[in-house]
Amino acid sequence: xxxxLPVALVGIGKIxxxxxxxxxxxxxxxxxxxxxxxHGSVAxxxxxxxxxxxxRDCPDVSVVSLALPxxxxxxxxEAALKAGRHVxxxxxxxxxLAEVHALQALAAERGLTLYTxxxxxxxxxxxxxxxxxADRRVLRAHITWREDVRKWHxxxxxxxxxxxxxxxxxxxxxxxILTHILPAPVHLTAASLTFPxxxxxxxxxxxTFSGGVTADFDWRQEGPQTxxxxxxxxxxxxxLRMGGNVLxxxxxxxxxxNTIMGEYPALYARMAELVAKGESEVDLAxxxxxxxxxxxxxxxITAPFHF
Numbered sequence: 001x002x003x004x005l006p007v008a009l010v011g012i013g014k015i016x017x018x019x020x021x022x023x024x025x026x027x028x029x030x031x032x033x034x035x036x037x038x039h040g041s042v043a044x045x046x047x048x049x050x051x052x053x054x055x056r057d058c059p060d061v062s063v064v065s066l067a068l069p070x071x072x073x074x075x076x077x078e079a080a081l082k083a084g085r086h087v088x089x090x091x092x093x094x095x096x097l098a099e100v101h102a103l104q105a106l107a108a109e110r111g112l113t114l115y116t117x118x119x120x121x122x123x124x125x126x127x128x129x130x131x132x133x134a135d136r137r138v139l140r141a142h143i144t145w146r147e148d149v150r151k152w153h154x155x156x157x158x159x160x161x162x163x164x165x166x167x168x169x170x171x172x173x174x175x176x177i178l179t180h181i182l183p184a185p186v187h188l189t190a191a192s193l194t195f196p197x198x199x200x201x202x203x204x205x206x207x208t209f210s211g212g213v214t215a216d217f218d219w220r221q222e223g224p225q226t227x228x229x230x231x232x233x234x235x236x237x238x239x240l241r242m243g244g245n246v247l248x249x250x251x252x253x254x255x256x257x258n259t260i261m262g263e264y265p266a267l268y269a270r271m272a273e274l275v276a277k278g279e280s281e282v283d284l285a286x287x288x289x290x291x292x293x294x295x296x297x298x299x300x301i302t303a304p305f306h307f
Contacts, residue, residue, distance in 0.1 A: 005272065006033035006061045007088075008054060010076055011068035012040025014153070015090065019119070020067055023264035029272035033061045051076055055083045062086060063113075063275065070095040071163035074103065077114075081106045086113040088271050092172050092287050093117075095163035104282045114280040115271050118176035122266035123244030125256030129231075130181040132249065136233040138182060140212035144228045145174040146221035149203070155307045159201065166201025168290045171217035175286040177229060177244045178213070186211045188289055191297035196305035203305055207293055220305075 007030050009020055021042055024032045034046045036054050041047040048054040054061075064080040065088040066073050074094055080087050081103065093116035094100040100116065107114035120126070147170055149159065158164050165172065179185070186209040194204035207215040227243035239248040246256040274281055 003029055003272075004031040005029060005063055005275065006031050007063040007065055008034040008036060008058065008061045009042075010036040010051065010064060010066050011090075012037035012042065013067065014156075016040070016067040019264040020065060020090075022261075023268050024065075027265060027268050027272075030268055034058050051079060055079065055085075063088065063271070065271075066090060069158050069164065071158070071161075074099040077103050078106065081110055081112055081114070084110065084112070086115075086271075086275050088115045088267075089117060091116070091118050091176065092165060092169075092290070093282075093284070094287075097284055097287060097291055100282065100284060100287070104280065107280055111278065112280075113271070113274045113278070114282055115274055116282045116284065117267045117271075118173070118180075118283070118286060119263040119267055120173035120176050120244050121180050122263040122270075123177070123240075123242075123256075123260070124262055125240055125247035126177055126180060126244045128255050129177075129238055129240055129244070129247055132238055133181055133183050133231065133233065136183065136235050138184070138211060138213075139232045139234060140214075141178070141182070141229065141231040142213070143174045143178065143207075143215035143217075144226050144230075145171050145215070146218040147225040147227070148222055149219040150307060151225075157307070160196070160199040160203075160305070162200050164201050165290065166195075166199070167203055167205055167217045167219040168201075168293070170219065171205060171215070172286045172290055173243065174215065174217070174227070174229060175289045177240065178215075179283075179285040179289070181229075181231075181240075182211075182213075184211070185285075186213050188292040188296060191293040192300060193293065193297035194300045194302050196303065197301050198304040198306075202297075203302070205293060205297070207289075209289075 193202040
């Protein structure tokens, strides 16, 4: 398939404007051929407000990247696959595990690429961290993932509605790294979930996993944001900071870059590879942990939250 590939970006919100659009426009692999959004647009790019109209009028746009919230995403992904388009899913890949399994089966049946992206796995220090841990025994690990929902989702009430995942919207980024770098899998054994009394999803969570792994997620942190993972092993301590972009070994700098701007370009490069090879990549391990937390978690109520 000749490059650049035409791609349609569906959902022109904050994450699309901040990350998807710059990544596509800077890539030799892609041409942003269309957008679909009720409210947003990209200058110089044909825009649609109706997805069915896009599918009808743009038969040559063979790839669709979905940056919509999780709940409506399944219907769009299903329609795209049935129309013969390859599909790239923003994280989390769906509102439920079952619907992503259904999309995976549909893509396989039609010979199309389905890519469940996890942008934090593309952070600069994640690959070297995975390599360093590969032949070591993990003794304990702890995630501290605290950020300000007002900064990253200003006024976006959908994150606190069913399917919006609450604090697991950012927390799943940490879980995507954890499930990628640990040399052996872990499973959730307990969770405490803190819900504002006026909201349907948690604003904080404390998680306990097998293998000495724990996590602390909070969406109320103001000032500097904290995205750290510490792993103690039988041969030293590894720390990932800046959401997996900065690596420390035994407290000393060991690689990476102090920026998050390389993650989405890497996702689109991987999507180009998958389409070229006729392959899919569907990994639901991070989402399994979130589902388990919602199943096992003890519910605690806190003060109302308002943007």
